[in-house]
Amino acid sequence: MPKYLLHYFDMKGRGEIIRFLFAAGGVQYEENVVQLPDWPAQKPNHALGLLPVLEIDGKPFPESISISRYLAAEFGLQGKTNLDNLLIDVVVDQCLFLREAFCDANFEGEKLKQDAELHRKFKDETLPRLFGYIEKVISGNSTGSGFVVGDQMTWGDLVLIDLCDIIARDPSILTPYKVINEHRKKVEALPKIANYIKNRPLREF
Structure with missing residues (x-):
């Protein structure tokens, strides 16, 4: 090792x-x-x-x-096929975009700020669009596992729960996203x- x-x-x-x-x-x-x-x-x-x-x-x-x-x-912790890995990469890319958009609205360097218009755009436009896509990916997983792909956790699931941890600074922001909330609970309950x-x-x- x-x-x-x-x-x-x-x-x-x-x-x-x-x-x-x-x-x-x-x-x-x-x-x-x-x-x-x-x-x-x-x-x-x-x-x-x-x-x-x-x-x-x-x-x-x-x-x-x-x-x-x-x-x-x-x-x-990758997918089992190249198509699985492609889908993981797509979800990871969306999570990175959301992370940057959230930080742009809420941080100035390492300091907290609050840009009301950027935060509104993030919450009302950017987040629904991209979380809507990610929820469809999870719901469309043919195994019904509740993970991003396949029947086991991958690194795409970890990137997603890490993003949720960041943006949940606004406790209400995740409320509308039932699939993502269930996903987060599932992954965070795994023993390790x-x-x-x-x-x-x-x-x-």
């Missing part, structure tokens, strides 16, 4: 899906928690000047989604995921 070292800030952010994947895979890793005041001095040490970075046997790799896709393949959520450090963002 390779030795894994995750470099990321003391927040959920773009590192949380990676942590979810290690939990789901039952794989041990170490984490270098970077404090924000220390980041300017450490930034030049990373090839792209960005975090997260995952070291695999000492070799560093950037980009959270590239890392996540790799770990999913390593831990058996439930154990991770119960024991993870309390991080606001």
